[in-house]
Amino acid sequence: MDALKASYVNDIDHLVDAAKTGHWTEVFKRLDAGGRPVANQWRVGGKSWFAPLHHAAWLGAPVDVVDQLIQRGAWKSLRNADGDRPFEIAQKRGHHHLRESLRVRETSEYEQRTFVAWNRHLTELTTERTRGLDPVRYRPVPTELIALEQLESLWFTYPGMYGGFGMSIHKDRLFVESWSRVVGGSGQAHVITERGCVLVDEGFV
Template sequence: MTYRWDGITRSESLSEWAATARHELADRARAYDWAAVFDLLGEPRYAEWANAARPGGRSWYAPLHQAAYGGAPVEVARRLIEVGAWRALRTADGERPVDIARRQGHHHLREPLEPPRLVDVPDDELRRVQEHFHGLICHRAGKLVDEHRLRLPELEVLLETPGGGSGFSVPGMYGGFSFTLAVEDGRARLTTESWSRVVGGSGQRHEITVGGVDLVAEGFV
């Protein structure tokens, strides 16, 4: 199973076929055409899009948010989760799927949509680590982040991810970031590697805690 943070917000950041397919996925999820949604996500080149929102959209609704809003059968919600949908992924308004289901009165979805916490990190500590991580991303790829208006990774989703790991591709960087969250000696630690495939020796590994960012290795890739 691939768990990858999708930061794309603009159609212009995608190839023509990818932008068309992303809009088709969003259309099928909004129409509650779950058979078509699973057909799309079952194709290898779309397999990482379980958490994708419509390019250019304002709501940041991924398929699981649409399932929560429409009161989809429990089996649909569980299958979306099985193919990689994050229960802790938030919309532009800060709502998780379980929040949407609760607001809409779809009580049958509250239990399956409640995000588990497989990594135990206090919310304020996670927020501070995330702030440091975003600062590192902007330091390494700030111009591309601004150009593509990327949505930066939100670490809350890692609390429900087996192994606490994910990846984040940056358009134009020809590379990106991989990152893993763990708890060591009772403190959160995010280990991240970043690289550009077209720049030899561009790789850097950092460790991030509430205290800041430490460069621990460089010169690989």
């Protein structure tokens, strides 16, 4: 957390506090202001990994609130620290009116095996690419999000890197580009499959 600006952490805290207490007008106001925080943000340093949609599922928010969060980019397939998606949280809490809004498509055994492998290789790649930077406790990015949310790409930063990682799926392979904006020629591109991670390009950016 020390690697992040206090104003950034404060903005996230206000968003999460509003979602946790069901103040949805305030949540939408902050999300519609642009920039950060975003709809899938959880509390920095938090242990539950609850984003606004998880809080909506927990509280049994009206369908309209859930739909508006999704329209603003909230991911239905984002899991909390217990591995539950908003759908599972709503079901456990008895909020069955949210079933259709929060439903996520089922994944095959092949997809599940692939995502597990991708996640492992991505974590290894991230660790290697950030070696030498101050260690940061961060949440690994679940690669299943790209497929289940049908995202063209997914970007995440790493404190101190002054850059980050961009991911996309091409022909059932995970394509990852990483770079630092202040280090010339730092760019690397990797292709991740179930079997491993291969460097395919470097020296750009």
